Amino acid sequence: MYVCICHGVTEKDIKKAAKQGAQSLHDVKQMTGASSGCGSCADVALDILIESKQQTTPDFLQVIQPKLSIQTTA
Numbered sequence: 397m398y399v400c401i402c403h404g405v406t407e408k409d410i411k412k413a414a415k416q417g418a419q420s421l422h423d424v425k426q427m428t429g430a431s432s433g434c435g436s437c438a439d440v441a442l443d444i445l446i447e448s449k450q451q452t453t454p455d456f457l458q459v460i461q462p463k464l465s466i467q468t469t470a
């Protein structure tokens with residue numbers, strides 16, 4: 397599914413960026429181009445990033461790792 401029409405960025409691209417270390421919308425913007433045009437995709441891109449981060453850390457690791465801090469500012 398396309399998330400960012402301005403730059404042709406898909407949900408899969410954002411999930412890949414999350415796996416490669418994106419921690420904020422700014423990181424997603426740098427790595428994929430999403431949200432660097434009109435910006436209307438920013439909320440959806442951030443939601444996908446947060447959801448991806450929650451899915452990539454197994455529950456047992458959350459006991460020993462601090463909660464992820466997702467930056468919402470660009």
Ligand code: FES
Nearest residue numbers: 400402433434435
């Ligand atoms: S739709 Fe993503 S920047 Fe315009």
